[in-house]
Amino acid sequence: MNLYLFKINTRLGKKEISVYQYPTISEELDLKIRDGIEVFLEKTSEYETAEYNPLIDHKEKLQRITLEELKNDGVNFKVIHYYLEEESPFENDLAKLKILETNNEILESISFFIVEVDGSFYFRRFLNSAFLKQTKIVTAYDSTANTLDMINKKLVVFDTTFDFYLESGSNEVLINNSINFEYIAGYNEFFESKKREVMNHIAEIDLLNNFEEFKKESEKKKYLRLFSRVKLENIEELKQQSDFLGKLSEETAGEIVYNEEEEKFTVNTKHTKTILHLFTYLIGIDMTNKIVIYQDREYIRFLE
Numbered sequence: 001m002n003l004y005l006f007k008i009n010t011r012l013g014k015k016e017i018s019v020y021q022y023p024t025i026s027e028e029l030d031l032k033i034r035d036g037i038e039v040f041l042e043k044t045s046e047y048e049t050a051e052y053n054p055l056i057d058h059k060e061k062l063q064r065i066t067l068e069e070l071k072n073d074g075v076n077f078k079v080i081h082y083y084l085e086e087e088s089p090f091e092n093d094l095a096k097l098k099i100l101e102t103n104n105e106i107l108e109s110i111s112f113f114i115v116e117v118d119g120s121f122y123f124r125r126f127l128n129s130a131f132l133k134q135t136k137i138v139t140a141y142d143s144t145a146n147t148l149d150m151i152n153k154k155l156v157v158f159d160t161t162f163d164f165y166l167e168s169g170s171n172e173v174l175i176n177n178s179i180n181f182e183y184i185a186g187y188n189e190f191f192e193s194k195k196r197e198v199m200n201h202i203a204e205i206d207l208l209n210n211f212e213e214f215k216k217e218s219e220k221k222k223y224l225r226l227f228s229r230v231k232l233e234n235i236e237e238l239k240q241q242s243d244f245l246g247k248l249s250e251e252t253a254g255e256i257v258y259n260e261e262e263e264k265f266t267v268n269t270k271h272t273k274t275i276l277h278l279f280t281y282l283i284g285i286d287m288t289n290k291i292v293i294y295q296d297r298e299y300i301r302f303l304e
């Protein structure tokens with residue numbers, strides 16, 4: 001078994017991922033972690049699986065994503081995976097890896113850890129430093145002597161409720177906690193990149209009469225994940241559906257209007273999520289059943 005500790009820092013706009021690997025793990029700890037993995041896998045084996053979707057927070061369901069897709073989209077994961085496979089530093093445009101010779105730099109500020117067992121990798125985020133800070137007094141209770149005593153060692157807690165894992169020989173990663181998965185893998189950069197791509201395309205084709213208002217509203221964090229699901233070809237396809245767009249304008253009382261002559265939309269900013277839903281074709285519109293979802297899914301309207 002191998003245990004890797006990782007720390008993420010950002011310097012001059014670029015991530016630096018530091019890694020430390022403990023050269024020796026006690027037999028007792030090895031067995032405890034293996035037991036934890038077994039319990040974790042037994043519990044999650046009962047879960048249903050679904051394709052990874054950043055717009056949906058699945059409860060008691062594993063999400064799956066291909067290894068190639070994750071290496072392509074996850075800025076951090078690309079660096080981490082290269083290290084785990086090649087055992088050497090790796091750097092791309094957004095992140096680089098630094099191998100630590102000692103653990104002094106990393107012990108107080110771990111971001112996540114990885115357990116490798118028999119070719120399988122298990123990832124877990126540290127929401128807070130897993131090492132008990134110097135301001136905390138660590139004690140042990142001796143029930144026989146009925147006393148509290150000091151523990152003069154640095155303690156760390158490893159949680160085996162893993163966020164995601166890659167089993168040996170598999171080309172598919174299974175996700176237990178999507179928020180922690182996105183943090184470890186570095187998906188925020190992917191979301192930001194997709195947002196820039198979509199906004200640049202909308203500006204380039206002059207799609208919105210009130211583009212500046214839409215752009216300002218879109219800066220809000222709640223919209224960020226939506227951009228990752230927008231397909232640019234859907235925008236052109238949507239513009240051809242004149243009957244649907246007419247009904248859309250009617251149902252929204254003119255707050256989403258498409259002008260066929262200008263080939264432009266005018267969208268009230270409160271419908272920003274609605275228009276992004278329409279561009280995804282995943283949530284906002286079901287053309288088979290002719291369902292449109294408005295205003296953060298507060299109500300659903302069935303079109304005639």
